[in-house]
Amino acid sequence: MGYDTERFVGYVNEGLLCCICRDVLEDPLQAPCEHAFCASCIHGWLVHHNSCPEDRQPLDLPILRPLYRYMKNDLNRLQLHCKNREYGCEMVCSLESIDRHECECDYSRIPCSNSDCPVQVERRNLNSHLAVCEYRSRECAHGCGYAILNADDAQHNCVAELRTELELLRSEMIYRMEEAKHEMESRLDSQRRHMVQKESILQKEIEELKSQMSTVMSDMHTLMASERQHRQELEQAELEKQELLELVKCLQKDYRFIRDGSKKAAIIPPLTRLELKQNQGRPWL
Template sequence: AAAVQVATRAMGFDVDRFEEEVNEGLLCAICHDVLEDAVQAPCEHAFCSACIQAWLLEDNSCPVDRQILLASELRQLHRYMRNDLNNLQIRCQYWQHGCREKVPLETLHQHESACPSEPMRCPACRADTSRGEMARHLQICTLRTSAVVPAADVARLLEDMRSELEAARQDFMTKLAEQKLEMDLRLDAQRRHLVQREHCLQEQLEEMRRLYARLSEDIKKLIQQEKTSRTELQRMAQEKAELLQLLHQASGSQAVQKLPEKVTDL
């Protein structure tokens, strides 16, 4: 029964919305409104689809004559009844909002889904308006936002902007700190690199100094050796000269005459 209660609120068209008297055969046996999305039982009783589906959740018989009824037995309305139903003139559901349209039930959905009187809310300022007025409202709304936006919304917008700004500021500070850290690290690395290079250069310099010292030592030794050998040569030349002189002075014996050849070989 609870399910039926729920369905009666949602389904069926209120008879007050029709100008002419509606044939009783076109009324739902459950909600007593004009059939919406109509179906028919084998016993010929007609219901709104939602009304009878809800009823059959708790019962398995026709609510009018109690004949056994299963959901699978429900059929479309007879064609002549369907035509009568479709041709009923019904008032638009936005009558209270100013729509004066009366349309065949068949085209009701088509009209209502585009009805200019349908209440709508401005997505920008939340002001109540209608489908037909929306375009004009949006012009005013975007041209004079401050005049249209309620004070509470302005406060909320400001609050949002403030927190966005604060978030952006914090984000900026974080990024700045990160960049500074990265820069410090890079500088540190460069400093370390430079120190290392300097150290390396000093080592090379030291190495060259040692090499130079060794070379000059060698050169000194060579010069010394050269000097020594020159002195030696001079000394030997001296000795040779003296020997030759001695030979000239000496008498010409065989053994002595052969001596100069040996000496010049030096």
């Protein structure tokens, strides 16, 4: 619905009236055929129709557009009375600023801010009403700190109220402690499972290390035995080398003796170690 034409001061152009409600346009939209409507009016119309209400041309929501700028400017410049004129407000504003004024108008009727109070009062009289409102609350005069309504004065009991609050606090504390306990137990279970899993992994690693150590020790013993054998073979080879050197020296001496002391032209070939052993103790010919 648009703005009532009776509220406006002076003449209102026919082009600024809604084609459906015939009031001054509110949140205007325009069809391609240039007919203008209040947004709420045309939305309601298109629920049951698919054509312009003026010329019956096809019309749908997506093709509606904002009002032309010059028409929007003319609309905003219109002067009208506040809707609270009947309550005493004499303000006349432009259409562009009327909503802002009416939201702050002292003559606007607003509900009482006390809960459960059904009374609506003018904004300018709100404080006076709150001072005498039977639904207003006030702090208990006995010092318990509770806000009470006048109607509840006879039923208010400071001790009972404090006991109730104490029970509520106790229940809330117990609930929070239970929550904290469950959370800690959950964390401990999670940590326990993690430690068990970690212990299992470490145990497997230890067993693997033991197996590797056993293999290394076995290889080490094998290497040490092989080294001892090689050392013995080297020692035996060294003994044989010494014996061969001694044999060579003996043969060289015998050869020099034969060469210097014998008149035979033939040279006796050196004896082998076996022949030398066989000829030991025999006189030379």
